[in-house]
Amino acid sequence: MGSLPTDNNIDNERFNNPIHHRRHIRIVCIGAGASGLLFAYKLRRSFDDFSLTIYEKNKGIAGTWFENRYPGCACDYPAHNYTYTFEPKPDWPSVYASGPEVRQYFEDFAAKYHLANYCKTSHKVTRAQWDQRTGHWWVDACNLETKQTIKQECDILINATGVLNKPQWPAIPGLHDFQGKLVHSADWDESVDLKNKRIGLIGNGSSGQQILEAAQPIASHLTSFIRQGAWTFGPFGPSAQRDYSPSEIETFKTDPTALLSLRKASETRINSSFPVFLSGNQAQAKLRSHLTTNMKSKLKDPALESILIPSTGVGCRRPTPGINYLSALTAPNVTIAYGPIAKITHHGAISSSDPDLHHDLDVLVCATGFNSTYTPGFPILNADNHNLQDRWAPERGRPAAYFATAIPDYSNYLTFFGPGNPWASGSFLAMIEAQAEYMMKLIDRYQSENWLSFAPKVEAVDELMEYSTKILKKTVWAENCSSWYKQGLKCPAAGSELNNGDDEDATRQAAAESLTLWPGSGPHFIEALAELRAEDWDIAYKGNRFAWLGDGFSRTEVDPESDRAWYIRERDEGPFLSREKRRKVRTMKGERGKWGMAI
Template identity: 60%
Template sequence: MESGDRLNNPIHHRRHIRIICIGAGASGLLFAYKLQRSFEAFSLTIYEKNEGVAGTWFENRYPGVACDYPAHNYTYSFAPKPDWPSVYVSGPEIRGYFEDFKSKHGLERYCKVKHQVNRAEWIDGTGEWRVQIKDLVGDCVVEETCDILINAAGVLNQWRWPEIPGLHEFKGELMHSANWNEKTDLRGKRVGLIGNGSSGQQILESIQSSVAHLDHFIRQGTWIFGPFGPELPRAYTQTELREFAETPGLLLELRKKNESRINSAFKAFLSDTKEQAEMRAHIEYEMKAKLQSLELEDMIIPRTGVGCRRPTPGINYLEKLTAGNVSVLCGEITKVTPKGCISSSGKEHPLDVLICATGFDTSYIPRFQLIGQDGATLMKEWATQPRAYLAIAAAKFPNYLIFYGPNNPFASGPFLSTIECQADYMLKLIDRYQTENIRSFVPKAEAVADFMSHAVKILARTVWAEDCRSWYQRVQKPRGSSNEEKMPSLSAAESLTIWPGSGLHYIEAMAEVRADDWDITYRGNRFEWLGNGFSRTETDGESDLAWYVRERDDGPYMSREKRRRLQTRRSSPVESADGKMLKGDISTD
């Protein structure tokens, strides 16, 4: 927008903004919904490499794939689904939720499936991103430009093979959990399964009864959260489903109860706390009751604190480990041969099928080439340690925003509620970009450094910094590095890529944009956003020109604490400055 456009229009004149979003999973769809709900004068294109939306839930199709999070809380906070059939639901059912959300809000208009972003470069002269996209159907490359680039590809989007000598010399069928061959018939086969994370547990639970024998290779134990005590129902009754749909407040009460339990867990993840000790004792007791084997207890129950690795519900996983056709082998696989795997004992285990449930590249480096200011590449900038600003942005990469970047609260908060607060933060930045003459915004390097320094101090107090192998920790070699290259020496806390606090802590931290942490440049005079001297209210024929004249002070509180109390109170009224009790909701926007 030229200076003349602003000088001939009222304050906060909106310019047209062009946005490209990478990925149509949970984050990309949410961003599109929130953008169209609040904004006008924009163009948005979401490039998705798959032929459908839902991201990881579109890609992962292994037997037993499911969400290990209570389904009623694996929804957007404002979009419940009363008819979830059970407490935990399958991958296809989760995929259906996101597909329905896309259709309900007309988000398909923004999506270009089977298009993969290969490269994005910041052009400083024009203050825009130049993005190269491969059309996977037409097998051609197209180029687009945009003002703002959103990376909503997520962290669990690039699966990786384990680094085991001879892996690809195996002559049987080799599969990864995230690249499952749905035509494979495992009945009566000798199967090797590497990994005991969520995917490995779900696969084992699903295939154990049909295979001839299953060798389960694990490197360390894992905490299983349950369900313990009164078993959570596997399926809701028709009466429950009807009540969720028809009884006002019932489903909301359940969702809030679940969310409150999740949001009160952070203290238990601090080392040497009473809460951690009590949780450990309880879960260890329940796991032993299910395993009923000293040998299995020694292999499966971790020595590290509960939460060092991501805990899972593991429904029926522990029981399946005791089956007669399952062998649990703890330790490194020293080599894969054409016929099977050689375990740390030196014994070769013959296999027909080898399944690698070994997770994803969690380096946070995008799979496309990203070039920022002065030729900086994110691959180099984050090669040794990913360093983001509040999990959403990177120094040297202007107008580039990330969903669930490094130091996100994956370990301590609800996933979809977290991405909602990230989307809101992004849109606050975009609102300023659209209504002021901002050219670029990028987090200051010193702000990122200060944040990282603070995070290390807090994370050092948590069980996440203990000595376990976890994708919370940055322990992998930089992508593209040789085997000879080694990671620099980092302390346990420095290697962590999760938020230094609870999920609620993150949500409160993201409530407001700290402009002093950002380098902001302008197109011309920074005050041209003031326009021609007229307010937008004066030029809107439907506006009340005296909207601020009222009979009582019902405006938002000016202190952060009073706004927070009003927003988060249960039901008790809040006292106003003049001593009156305020019972109605007051906007805190």
């Protein structure tokens, strides 16, 4: 981008201070869920001279765990690993935590590090506008209690709203004419009583399965409307759901080594899973055979097997834990209605697979997930007044981002879980830590140099998308299943021309071009974000690009507590200067001492 004309005030400030003089930076973050809270923690830990405001539309923090309160809501990843990597919780009561327990973890984290000081709850951001002349964002936020709008200026804008936060109602004729109780899993009405009710449940993803497990024992009857099968893993972790004994919890509290060993075992398991997602891989074939055998042993009905066991690879859709799902689904008080719903009536539903049968219902639950497009919920306007809502509208095809974190032409704007995130192949909280630390590297450069703006280059993102398509085409994610991983792609029906013979390659290519996933494993993503590739970024400066050199003095010279001869030493204990040696220091089990020694 180059430099703007010299701003004498900026240059004078630099020239009158030592190298890397820190300027005050103003940051606005949108969302106080897992990623927004982590961002605040990382910023507070490493930086001074900043102001941070986190706008959160809900009345409380914790994001999705504040919003999702449906019966049976739980985390389907082992609780000891559904924590920040540096913030273990030794006293989880069970292997898999309930929704309220996970919410409490994030609330406790925020309280421990005083993060609520940065949060404005019940504030919804309604607009953001970039001003290239000043190098600032203008952010409008509505106080949902007073209905007043706040206009705030900031240097850097962080979007931590995530993708899975806008409930997706199904497009079914007559849905909102239903005269019983209509409720969505992601916007649960806690006044709804399911006991002894005739319940209709649309959807068989993770939330649908959890609701079914919770509702089946108390319902008078439950009708499960299913459009496609789902691979049901059982627990994602190495053991089934159970409560920890008091002695186990005490061990985790008093013996950090035991807890660390458990956490590492679970993380190693997921970090070894990427081969499973490669089509034709032996690991995929082995797992598919195992799950098929396991599901058949529980279903014991060829008709149900043909409905519920997918024809596509394991992982094309997000696998579900379904710990007790299949036994609940086959209970005497459950009916399975397969295929699309033809219409909703005042008092029930009619499935297209049996149009003569009316399913009488008292409660209709839509466990139909979220609007998983990356389209922002409010206008985000760049220097040319181009709205990111338009660029990422579903009809425009696959949205593109740089390492799921930044967008070309949108300066000083960073996002968590943007397009290209490792949703299917990485550990959720470890991935946001990788993104947060990458953001900190950019913020550090911005604060200690005279940057005006930064954004990834268009050509860098174009080539990243080209690379991604080549890799993703080889994965099960590019097979013919309906999945929120595929941005805007309508999959051809099984048995159609595009699923046969020579056209299979065209089907996979189209799917790969629509996928919004990282083209690799979780550890692959972490290593990719480990270093800042400045050559991929457009950077504009305020004044002389070397003004950050300051007045000729180092910061060490002007700090009376610093050692002015810090580089004089008895041995070389500095970091290794090749990626591979640094990796070995970080990751070699039992070898850190050897690789950490001077050579």
